[in-house]
Amino acid sequence: MARKRQxxxxxxxxxxxxxxxxxxxxxxxxxxxxNSLRVERILLDLVRPNPLQARRVLPxxxxxxxxxxxxxxxxxxxxxxxxxKIAAKQNxxxxxxxxxxxxxxxxxxxxxxxxxxxxxxxxRDLTNLAVTIRDDxxxxxxxxxxxxxxxxxxxxxxxxxxxxxxxxxxxDFISGxxxxxxxPCIIIPQEKESPFRQAxxxxxxxxxxxxxxxxxxxxxxxxxxxxxxxxxxxxMDFYRQALDLDLRGKREYTEAxxxxxxxxxxxxxxxxxxxxxxxxxxxEIADRNNIxxxxxxxxxxxxxxxxxxxxxxxxxxxxxxxxxxxEIVEKGWDVQTNLDDEPEPLPKSVMQIARLAxxxxxxxxxxxxxxxxxxxERDRGVAKAxxxxxxxxxxxxxxxxxxx
Numbered sequence: 001m002a003r004k005r006q007x008x009x010x011x012x013x014x015x016x017x018x019x020x021x022x023x024x025x026x027x028x029x030x031x032x033x034x035n036s037l038r039v040e041r042i043l044l045d046l047v048r049p050n051p052l053q054a055r056r057v058l059p060x061x062x063x064x065x066x067x068x069x070x071x072x073x074x075x076x077x078x079x080x081x082x083x084x085k086i087a088a089k090q091n092x093x094x095x096x097x098x099x100x101x102x103x104x105x106x107x108x109x110x111x112x113x114x115x116x117x118x119x120x121x122x123x124r125d126l127t128n129l130a131v132t133i134r135d136d137x138x139x140x141x142x143x144x145x146x147x148x149x150x151x152x153x154x155x156x157x158x159x160x161x162x163x164x165x166x167x168x169x170x171x172d173f174i175s176g177x178x179x180x181x182x183x184p185c186i187i188i189p190q191e192k193e194s195p196f197r198q199a200x201x202x203x204x205x206x207x208x209x210x211x212x213x214x215x216x217x218x219x220x221x222x223x224x225x226x227x228x229x230x231x232x233x234x235x236m237d238f239y240r241q242a243l244d245l246d247l248r249g250k251r252e253y254t255e256a257x258x259x260x261x262x263x264x265x266x267x268x269x270x271x272x273x274x275x276x277x278x279x280x281x282x283x284e285i286a287d288r289n290n291i292x293x294x295x296x297x298x299x300x301x302x303x304x305x306x307x308x309x310x311x312x313x314x315x316x317x318x319x320x321x322x323x324x325x326x327e328i329v330e331k332g333w334d335v336q337t338n339l340d341d342e343p344e345p346l347p348k349s350v351m352q353i354a355r356l357a358x359x360x361x362x363x364x365x366x367x368x369x370x371x372x373x374x375x376x377e378r379d380r381g382v383a384k385a386x387x388x389x390x391x392x393x394x395x396x397x398x399x400x401x402x403x404x
Contacts (some may be wrong), residue, residue: 019254020328023303025306039187040187042185042187047144049067049165053161058080062076064233067232080122087120088120099131102124119288129162134176143185143197144186144188145189159197195219200262204262207262210291211287211296213275214276217273218240218241219242223243224250240276243273243277283310295323311325373386
């Protein structure tokens with residue numbers, strides 16, 4: 001449970017979403033009216049996304065590794081590219097270069113964007129944005145908070161995380177980069193950082209999907225109730241603390257909260273907040289596939305996490321309609337009775353490996369495996385090559401899990 005902090009005056013928070021302040025950040029000409037705001041070109045290495053951002057760009061595993069500083073921005077993107085390549089290969093559309101995802105307008109056989117898996121679509125969108133930045137320049141600067149500490153300069157993104165990742169992609173994965181490793185940013189003093197402004201940016205530019213809206217609602221509730229905001233990666237448990245919070249005792253913030261969420265109604269506010277009850281895996285699948293609230297309301301009605309995951313997988317795989325979901329839940333949850341096609345049986349050899357992973361055979365040990373391989377191949381070099389091939393296959397299988 002996060003420790004509570006002292007909240008600022010309500011008037012100061014509400015003013016952070018007024019038209020005047022928002023205009024100051026969106027209109028470069030008006031920046032001169034506020035001496036505390038400035039636009040600068042900042043070294044990309046000094047900028048980092050906000051781990052609490054409601055809109056998740058990176059898949060959860062990559063997000064956790066990146067914000068825990070186990071991987072660099074380049075390494076994080078390399079994982080995204082690897083996952084996209086696996087998904088593309090699995091669906092019969094392999095690619096070598098990220099630019100291949102943009103396709104050839106004259107190719108009648110090029111896949112429609114709607115046919116892409118979520119990880120392919122993510123990389124395609126970032127690549128498209130990267131090419132736009134390369135060709136037209138960075139038109140919209142990022143909004144960053146000056147988070148420098150004890151002489152160490154660093155900046156935390158308030159708005160513009162996709163532009164950040166697109167710039168890294170352009171720099172490290174697209175040939176012909178001519179930049180200087182800098183990115184234009186509007187710099188906000190730390191004392192003027194505002195979750196309300198971030199929420200307004202999220203809901204007005206391209207909107208939030210249902211899961212991201214639930215996170216955004218949670219962030220605002222936690223903030224107005226005085227909870228400390230972590231500076232590192234968080235799990236869904238952090239956001240779920242908001243399930244026990246509401247605005248009844250915080251009337252002075254109600255207008256600012258609803259306004260920053262795009263004028264959301266009290267009813268919609270409660271509906272999306274309820275999505276915080278989804279289990280972690282169901283949340284990740286729903287977020288990656290941009291499943292709307294109309295469908296998720298039936299998933300969150302299921303109390304068993306395994307049932308939630310199973311139903312949401314069927315939504316993705318079979319494109320279940322709201323009507324079908326309503327019938328499934330009303331008749332009692334039994335996913336197998338609602339599938340038109342039974343899945344094809346997996347090869348016996350694959351099932352044997354899977355069972356070994358689930359429940360290792362006590363008689364198995366590395367020595368006996370080595371002895372068996374050398375005995376069958378009668379060559380130590382070939383036996384090592386077989387082990388390497390198996391190791392590569394298992395590593396790729398691990399990555400496949402993130403695409404399912």
